Amino acid sequence: xxxxxxxxxxxxxxxxxxxxxxxxxxxxxxxxxxxxxxxxxxxxxxxxxxxxxxxxxxxxxxxxxxxxxxxxxxxxxxxxxxxxxxxxxxxxxxxxxxxxxxxxxxxxxxxxxxxxxxxxxxxxxxxxxxxxxxxxxxxxxxxxxxxxxxxxxxxxxxxxxxxxxxxxxxxxxxxxxxxxxxxxxxxxxxx
Amino acid sequence: xxxxxxxxxxxxxxxxxxxxxxxxxxxxxxxxxxxxxxxxxxxxxxxxxxxxxxxxxxxxxxxxxxxxxxxxxxxxxxxxxxxxxxxxxxxxxxxxxxxxxxxxxxxxxxxxxxxxxxxxxxxxxxxxxxxxxxxxxxxxxxxxxxxxxxxxxxxxxxxxxxxxxxxxxxxxxxxxxxxxxxxxxxxxxxxxxxxxxxxxxxxxxxxxxxxxxxxxxxxxxxxxxxxxxxxx
Amino acid sequence: xxxxxxxxxxxxxxxxxxxxxxxxxxxxxxxxxxxxxxxxxxxxxxxxxxxxxxxxxxxxxxxxxxxxxxxxxxxxxxxxxxxxxxxxxxxxxxxxxxxxxxxxxxxxxxxxxxxxxxxxxxxxxxxxxxxxxxxxxxxxxxxxxxxxxxxxxxxxxxxxxxxxxxxxxxxxxxxxxxxxxxxxxxxxxxxxxxxxxxxxxxxxxxxxxxxxxxxxxxxxxxxxxxxxxxxxxxxxxxxxxxxxxxxxxxxxxxxxxxxxxxxxxxxxxxxxxxxxxxxxxxxxxxxxxxxxxxxxxxxxxxxxxxxxxxxxxxxxxxxxxxxxxxxxxxxxxxxxxxxxxxxxxxxxxxxxxxxxxxxxxxxxxxxxxxxxxxxxxxxxxxxxxxxxxxxxxxxxxxxxxxxxxxxxxxxxxxxxxxxxxxxxxxxxxxxxxxxxxxxxxxxxxxxxxxxxxxxxxxxxxxxxxxxxxxxxxxxxxxxxxxxxxxxxxxxxxxxxxxxxxxxxxxxxxxxxxxxxxxxxxxxxxxxxxxxxxxxxxxxxxxxxxxxxxxxxxxxxxxxxxxxxxxxxxxx
Ligand code: HEA
Ligand code: HEA
Ligand code: CUA
Ligand SMILES: [Cu+2]
Numbered sequence: 001x002x003x004x005x006x007x008x009x010x011x012x013x014x015x016x017x018x019x020x021x022x023x024x025x026x027x028x029x030x031x032x033x034x035x036x037x038x039x040x041x042x043x044x045x046x047x048x049x050x051x052x053x054x055x056x057x058x059x060x061x062x063x064x065x066x067x068x069x070x071x072x073x074x075x076x077x078x079x080x081x082x083x084x085x086x087x088x089x090x091x092x093x094x095x096x097x098x099x100x101x102x103x104x105x106x107x108x109x110x111x112x113x114x115x116x117x118x119x120x121x122x123x124x125x126x127x128x129x130x131x132x133x134x135x136x137x138x139x140x141x142x143x144x145x146x147x148x149x150x151x152x153x154x155x156x157x158x159x160x161x162x163x164x165x166x167x168x169x170x171x172x173x174x175x176x177x178x179x180x181x182x183x184x185x186x187x188x189x190x191x
Numbered sequence: 192x193x194x195x196x197x198x199x200x201x202x203x204x205x206x207x208x209x210x211x212x213x214x215x216x217x218x219x220x221x222x223x224x225x226x227x228x229x230x231x232x233x234x235x236x237x238x239x240x241x242x243x244x245x246x247x248x249x250x251x252x253x254x255x256x257x258x259x260x261x262x263x264x265x266x267x268x269x270x271x272x273x274x275x276x277x278x279x280x281x282x283x284x285x286x287x288x289x290x291x292x293x294x295x296x297x298x299x300x301x302x303x304x305x306x307x308x309x310x311x312x313x314x315x316x317x318x319x320x321x322x323x324x325x326x327x328x329x330x331x332x333x334x335x336x337x338x339x340x341x342x343x344x345x346x347x348x349x350x351x352x353x354x355x356x357x358x359x360x361x362x363x364x365x366x367x368x369x370x371x372x373x374x375x376x377x378x379x380x381x382x383x384x385x386x387x388x389x390x391x392x393x394x395x396x397x398x399x400x401x402x403x404x405x406x407x408x409x410x411x412x413x414x415x416x417x418x419x420x421x422x423x
Numbered sequence: 424x425x426x427x428x429x430x431x432x433x434x435x436x437x438x439x440x441x442x443x444x445x446x447x448x449x450x451x452x453x454x455x456x457x458x459x460x461x462x463x464x465x466x467x468x469x470x471x472x473x474x475x476x477x478x479x480x481x482x483x484x485x486x487x488x489x490x491x492x493x494x495x496x497x498x499x500x501x502x503x504x505x506x507x508x509x510x511x512x513x514x515x516x517x518x519x520x521x522x523x524x525x526x527x528x529x530x531x532x533x534x535x536x537x538x539x540x541x542x543x544x545x546x547x548x549x550x551x552x553x554x555x556x557x558x559x560x561x562x563x564x565x566x567x568x569x570x571x572x573x574x575x576x577x578x579x580x581x582x583x584x585x586x587x588x589x590x591x592x593x594x595x596x597x598x599x600x601x602x603x604x605x606x607x608x609x610x611x612x613x614x615x616x617x618x619x620x621x622x623x624x625x626x627x628x629x630x631x632x633x634x635x636x637x638x639x640x641x642x643x644x645x646x647x648x649x650x651x652x653x654x655x656x657x658x659x660x661x662x663x664x665x666x667x668x669x670x671x672x673x674x675x676x677x678x679x680x681x682x683x684x685x686x687x688x689x690x691x692x693x694x695x696x697x698x699x700x701x702x703x704x705x706x707x708x709x710x711x712x713x714x715x716x717x718x719x720x721x722x723x724x725x726x727x728x729x730x731x732x733x734x735x736x737x738x739x740x741x742x743x744x745x746x747x748x749x750x751x752x753x754x755x756x757x758x759x760x761x762x763x764x765x766x767x768x769x770x771x772x773x774x775x776x777x778x779x780x781x782x783x784x785x786x787x788x789x790x791x792x793x794x795x796x797x798x799x800x801x802x803x804x805x806x807x808x809x810x811x812x813x814x815x816x817x818x819x820x821x822x823x824x825x826x827x828x829x830x831x832x833x834x835x836x837x838x839x840x841x842x843x844x845x846x847x848x849x850x851x852x853x854x855x856x857x858x859x860x861x862x863x864x865x866x867x868x869x870x871x872x873x874x875x876x877x878x879x880x881x882x883x884x885x886x887x888x889x890x891x892x893x894x895x896x897x898x899x900x901x902x903x904x905x906x907x908x909x910x911x912x913x914x915x916x917x918x919x920x921x922x923x924x925x926x927x928x929x930x931x932x933x934x935x936x937x938x939x940x941x942x943x944x945x946x947x948x949x950x951x952x953x954x955x956x957x958x959x960x961x962x963x964x965x966x967x968x969x970x971x972x973x974x975x976x977x978x979x980x981x982x983x984x985x986x987x988x989x990x991x992x993x994x
Contacts, residue, residue, distance in 0.1 A: 005542035006968065007535060007625035017544045017624050024616045028650040035655025035691075039662070039673070039684055047679055123669055127679050130671035134661060193819070196887035197901070210815040211886075218806040221770075225777060225802055232780040233795065236716070237787075243986050244979035245782030249722035249775070257778055258725060262771045269763040272813050277756050279815030284752040302590065345584040346682065348747070348822065352888035352901070355819040359748045361683070362583060363676030366749055379901045383822040383890045385577045387590055388503045391894030 022168045026175045029142075033179050036138065037186060040131045044190075053128035054190065056121060061112045062188035065105050066180060069143075072101025073177045076170035083167060088160035095154035095166065098173060102147040109140055132187055139183055142176045193355075200378070200399060201354035202371040206279045208355070213275055217268045283356075287369055293335040296328070300340070300347035300360040303389030305380065312409050322412045326395040328380060331405040332372045340366045348384035351397055359384055372399045456546035457962050461553050462532035463853070466846075468560060469524035472515050473839070477922055479512040488908075488915035490895040503592070505894040506575030511563065513578035514600070517700070518607045519560055521838035525703040526611070526649075527556070529845055530618050530642045532853065536953035536960060537636045539627025539969040539991070545617050552614040559606035566599035574600035577892060579689055582674035582682045586666040597667055605660040608653050615646035627952065627991075629971035633723060634990065636951045636975040640727060641706030645699045648734050652695035659688035686748055690741035697833065698737045702730055704841030705772060708794045711848050712776060714949045715791035716783030717986050719976040721775050729775070732768035740765055746817045755814045762812035769805060773798065784979070784986075789863030790947075793844030796871050797836045804832030807882070822892075825885025828878045835874055843870070843928070850935070851942030855958040858939060862931040869924030876917035880910035948987045951975045955991050 008017050044050045079094030113133070123133040146169070153165045192215060193199070193208045236244075247254060295316050297308035307328040311320035316339075322329075330336055340349050342360035350357040354370050380395035400408060452460065478496075485492065486500040493499050500508070531549065535542055543549045567573045574596040576585045585601070588594035622643045626635070662673040663685065672678035674685050713720050720726065739761040746755045776798055785791070807829040811817050820826060843866075850858050889902050896902040896911070945954040952971070956964050969991040977988040 005540070005544070005546060005963075007540035007542050007621060008544045010540070010625040012626040012630075013623040015624070017620055020624055021545065021616055021620045024619055024650065028612050028616070028654060031651055031654025032657050033654075035688060036658035036662075038655065039658070039688070042684065043679075043681070046681070049679070123665065124671050127672050130662075130665065130673055134665060134671075138658075138661070193886055196883075207815055207819050210813055211810065211819070214810050214813055214816060218809050222802055222806050225773065226799060229777050229780070229795075229799060232777065232783075233785060233787075236780060236783045236785050238784045242784060244717035244784040246719060246979050246981050247721065247782055248719055249778065250724070255722060255725070258722065258771055258774050261774055262767055265770045266764075266767055269766060272809065273760055273763050276759055276813035276815040280746075280752070280755055280759070280818070283815070283818055284747075284755070345590050346581055346748075350822075350890065352819070357747050357818055357821055361676065361749045364749065379888075379899045381888075381890050381899065385506070385581070385584065385892045387584055388506065388575065388592060390506065390892055391502055392898070394899050396900075 016164065018164060018168050019171065022171045025172070029175065029179075033135075033138070033182070036131075036135055037182060040135065040186065043127055043131070044186075047127070049126070050128045051190075053121075053126050054187065056116070056119070057132070057188045058112060058115075059188045061108060062184050065108050066184050068101050068105050068108070069177050069180050072098045072105075073174055075101065076173045080167045080170045083157065083163040086160070086163065088157045088163055091163065091166045092154040092158040095150050095157065095169070098170075099147040099150045099154070102143050102150070102173075105143055106140060106147075109136070135183055136187065139176070139179050142179070146173050146176050198353055198374060198376065198378075199355070200372055200374045200376060201351075201356065202373055203279065203283050204353070204355040204373075206282065210272075210275050210279050214272055217272060221265065221268070284368070287337070287367065288335060288371075290335040293337060294331075295337040295339060296330070298328075298338050298340045298349055298360070299343060300349065300382065300386075300393075301343035302345065302387050303382075303393040305349075305382075305393065305395040307395075309409075311412075322409065324412075326380075326393075328395060328397040329405060329408055330372055330397065330399055331402055332375050332399050335369065335371045337367055337369050340368065345386045346384045347382050347386045347393075350381040350383040351378070352381065353378040353397075357383060375399045375401055375404075454550070456542075456550050458531045458535050458543045458546070458549060459853075459960065461549050462528045462530075464553050465523045465531060465556070466528035468557060469520050469528060469842075472519040472560065473524075473842075474925070476512050476515040476520060477925070479508045479515070481918060481922055483508045483512070484915040484918050486894065487896070488912040490897055500894070502894045503572060503575055506577075506892065507567070507573040507593075507596070509892060510575050510577050510600075511567075511573055514604065515563070516834065516838060517578070517696070518604060519563065521700040521834065522607075522611060523556060524842050525700055525707075525838065525845075526618075526642055526645055527553070527614055529638070529703060529707065529849075530614070530646070532849065533636075533953065534618055534621055534639055534642065535625070536852075536956060536964060537639050537951050537975075538622060538625060538630060539952045539965075539971060540621065540625040541963045541965070541968060543617050544621045544625055548613055548617050552610045552617065555606055555613070556610035559603045559610060562599050562606065563603040566596045566603070569595040569599065572596055579693070580604075580663065580685075581689075582663060582666065582685050583676070586663055586674050586682075588667065598664065601660050601664050601667070605657060605664075608657050608660075611646075611649060612653065615650050618646045619643055619650075627969050627971045630990075634971055634974045636706075637709035637720065637723070637726060638703065638706030641702040641709075641730060644730050644734055645702040648695045648702075648737065649699045652692045652699075652738065655688045656692040659685060683745070683749060686745050687741070690744045691738070693744065694741045695734070695737040697830075698733055700837050701833070702733075704797065704837040705730075705776075707841055707845040707848070708776065708797050710949075710951065711790050711794035711844055712779055713976045713978060714848075714947050715786045715788055715794075716780055717978045718779050718783040719978055721779040721781075723974070723976065726772060726775050729768040729772040733765060733772075736761060736765045736768065740812075743812055743814075743817070746814050747821050759812060759814040763809065766805070766809060766812075773802060773805070789858065789860055789867060790844055790848035792864065792867050793840055793847060796867070797840045797844060800836040800840060800871070800874070801833060804829060804834075804836060807832060820885065822890055823885040824881045824889045824891065827891055828881040828885055831878050831881070835878070839874075840871070843867075846932075848947070849953075850932075851946045852953055852956075852958050852960070854936055854939075855942055856935050856937075856939030857942050857946060858935045859931050862927055866924055866927040866931065869927060870921055873917040873921035873924070877914045877921065880914045884910055945989075950977060950987050950989050952990055955989060 075094045075097040079091045082090035121129050150169050153169045156162045192212045199205045294310050294314050299306040305326050307324050309322040310316050311322045340360045342362045347360045356370050358368050377398050380397050382393045482494050482497045485494040571593045574593050576591050584590050591597050665671040666673050672680040674680045674682045742758040743762045942958050952969050971990045979986045
């Protein structure tokens with residue numbers, strides 16, 4: 001409704017407001033995932049049974065998803081480049097590719113989970129699986145949110161509007177990526 | 192200071208009371224000094240016509256002194272307090288003294304009652320002559336006791352104010368602690384961790400008895416005890 | 424600059440706060456993105472919740488003093504109702520009173536005005552944060568009316584009690600309670616990011632780090648503390664909800680979980696949280712004592728460092744709440760040391776405030792009285808924390824009323840006294856009119872004296888072994904003793920008196936909205952920027968955004984006939 005206040009356009013801290021804010025978002029997200037993974041590691045070290053359970057996860061699916069996310073991040077970077085160059089259409093195209101990556105990630109996850117659940121590894125089967133679904137699920141929600149926002153940003157970028165947002169969503173996407181980089185070894189590899 | 196309200200009936204009760212009193216006097220001193228100075232300043236520097244406030248930045252060393260010196264002194268007090276606090280803590284919670292005639296009792300908390308398993312005449316737990324009582328703990332004065340504390344459902348906390356003793360009970364874990372009563376009497380045992388609707392309704396009593404009283408108590412328990420064991 | 428503010432907003436203020444019934448009502452009062460209006464929303468919500476929390480306190484205090492009586496306005500208090508009341512009293516007072524009023528209301532109102540900006544950097548996020556907060560409050564209230572009643576497992580929500588409806592017997596209530604608290608956290612994360620970014624980026628030209636008013640610093644530091652500490656608990660809340668509703672076993676010892684883990688997650692947030700509410704309050708006090716003592720804040724930088732120091736240390740002390748909870752006893756020693764060390768920066772901060780009074784020209788107006796009362800009372804709350812920090816003494820004191828009195832002697836000065844200080848000080852700026860001084864003073868004494876009469880007896884009761892969250896002490900023969908019961912009665916009667924005096928405040932507050940004498944731009948002759956705007960400030964705050972030339976506390980500067988020197992006045 002109201003026009004953007006002057007406050008938003010100031011940069012007393014020497015950084016565009018948007019980027020500054022996204023960094024703070026990332027900081028608070030880090031502590032959230034940090035708390036969750038910290039708890040997981042504590043349990044993990046306390047019970048060897050976790051390893052046996054972890055053996056049932058499918059590392060290859062996890063690896064594939066990791067690859068997908070990493071490539072999508074690459075497109076995010078390219079999108080940022082294009083946006084800096086002022087080429088909104090290209091930036092938008094890159095963002096579409098990025099979100100495509102996110103969607104693939106989610107579909108793969110959906111299959112993976114339904115497979116595991118059908119094998120009886122439900123969220124309440126064992127504390128390992130509780131952590132598995134909680135952590136990965138929380139991450140998946142972030143991917144989903146990222147995709148939605150990305151499509152919104154892309155829509156305006158196509159019209160060469162709000163190009164600075166391309167960088168911001170990219171920043172967030174990298175973070176979501178990094179979280180997965182932590183989840184993958186913790187949940188899939190360490191057996 | 193706490194003896195005013197409650198007898199100190201265990202070997203470490205008076206140590207804990209001492210820590211309390213020590214802190215009371217140390218921080219009490221600082222509190223009084225701060226408050227007196229505070230109110231004096233308010234009274235002394237009330238607004239007077241035609242008199243402006245003074246311009247003091249508090250950045251000069253000569254002015255900062257008034258903050259830094261006290262705060263170093265506070266630090267000293269802290270060290271004092273830490274020393275005595277940790278000493279008592281070690282004694283009560285970290286060390287586990289033993290004695291030839293020591294006995295072990297089992298304390299089981301549940302929603303919303305205490306079950307106390309006394310070793311019985313033979314002084315050993317898990318023998319047929321164990322005496323199991325609900326909300327009623329009988330101990331012998333001057334004897335060293337270990338207790339094995341556990342819970343059946345949620346967190347509870349085993350608190351015997353006259354001993355100054357308190358320990359949370361955790362389901363799935365057995366926590367061992369100790370106490371040695373020093374004077375006879377009958378006192379409250381409280382549950383000090385919220386454990387549901389009946390948290391306020393799980394009071395128990397501890398009976399600290401002379402050896403003679405204790406022996407006669409065990410004698411009259413003898414026959415029922417077996418039933419009591421199966422009953423729990 | 425001002426031209427860039429759309430005209431339709433620039434004079435919308437003219438009838439803000441006046442006739443409520445006109446068409447734009449929703450737009451203006453409910454859907455507004457103006458930081459001042461959002462501050463008001465937070466404040467009035469907080470005020471309503473405070474009255475509710477106070478009412479709860481009245482009900483369960485009556486039950487404690489006169490077990491089993493039919494409490495007027497409530498009725499018989501059952502054990503479950505008792506637990507539900509104290510649990511929600513605690514949660515409401517901290518999460519729905521202290522935080523929204525001290526951080527969100529004052530933060531929203533003061534940050535843009537004090538740093539010379541026209542609004543928060545993200546007005547829409549700001550509105551969203553309030554709406555999430557409001558939702559969380561409604562969910563909490565709803566939990567009282569669901570099947571099985573409201574959650575009664577203490578505001579600390581320790582599992583297994585909170586993780587299994589067989590134990591807590593409030594299947595829906597528990598879920599709603601945890602959900603409400605979780606949502607509230609999210610609201611304040613969003614709000615906090617907004618505060619921090621605004622204060623970092625949108626300061627008026629010329630406002631350097633050390634020209635920022637202390638209260639803004641404090642709210643920002645508090646927001647960062649909150650952001651850095653709440654994460655694990657948000658994760659924990661999700662885990663707890665799953666345990667309670669999906670049959671997971673994160674905290675269930677019978678199935679390989681660990682109930683103590685929750686306590687770590689909770690207190691790792693819980694202790695920093697107490698400083699999250701403390702800091703804004705001391706910030707407010709700093710603004711007020713400097714104005715009414717006409718003094719420069721003693722050692723501005725030192726205050727800042729003590730705040731930073733407290734913030735950092737606060738992450739290292741959490742297990743002092745768990746000394747006897749079954750953690751490794753060796754750990755207790757570490758936490759005793761860190762806990763006592765934290766007394767140093769806070770002591771220093773208090774000393775600085777006391778020193779600030781030296782050489783002042785003190786006017787005991789109502790805001791000043793509140794600010795001074797904060798210092799006097801908080802000292803007591805602070806020093807009693809030392810008893811608890813000393814592991815040896817805490818074996819006995821843990822979960823007694825001594826703890827309770829300790830934290831009410833910290834929380835009440837912060838959440839109630841601090842709030843009254845701030846409200847009475849900025850009321851003229853918020854509503855353009857002055858509060859009535861006489862009523863203000865009556866309310867002050869009628870609140871502060873009963874406050875001490877409520878909680879000093881509780882210290883004694885705690886030392887005598889009275890423990891927390893007990894519905895009826897008369898079944899503990901030692902606690903049932905007449906002298907102790909009388910202390911409980913004294914506390915309750917004092918509370919009733921205190922609550923009665925709140926009527927004076929409420930009358931003063933709402934009567935002055937219309938009848939109070941008009942306040943000029945700067946009724947207290949203060950230096951900070953908010954006093955250079957109209958009272959109340961229009962949308963956009965200034966026609967011409969101010970520029971800053973000096974620090975906020977240049978009072979009684981030698982060689983000026985005026986004893987104050989606004990930050991925006993060119994030399
Ligand atoms: C905003 C609120 C607030 C504040 C500021 C504090 C401040 C402190 N608190 Fe408190 N505390 C709570 C709110 C608060 N607390 C709550 C809510 C609980 C209970 C939670 C629950 O269980 O429900 C609690 C419980 C609590 C416990 C756990 C008790 C138990 O359950 O067994 C402990 C133990 O260490 C503790 C310690 C401290 C200390 C050392 C400080 C220090 O920060 C105080 C430092 C200040 C001073 C020391 C005063 C100024 C200094 C001087 C005047 C100089 C003289 C001092 C010395 C010589 C040391 N608090
Ligand atoms: C900010 C925190 C805060 C505040 C202010 C209070 C205020 C009060 N509290 Fe409580 N309390 C807690 C936090 C707080 N409390 C917590 C965390 C617990 C632990 C819960 C648990 O164990 O789980 C607790 C528990 C608790 C108990 C223990 C119950 C038990 O363990 O059995 C008791 C008992 O007496 C008590 C009493 C009181 C009383 C008499 C007040 C009185 O001071 C209340 C008076 C209230 C008012 C006078 C309201 C005035 C405000 C206004 C009029 C609005 C102003 C607002 C604006 C202008 C915006 N509180
Ligand atoms: Cu058992 Cu409280
Ligand atoms: Cu604490």
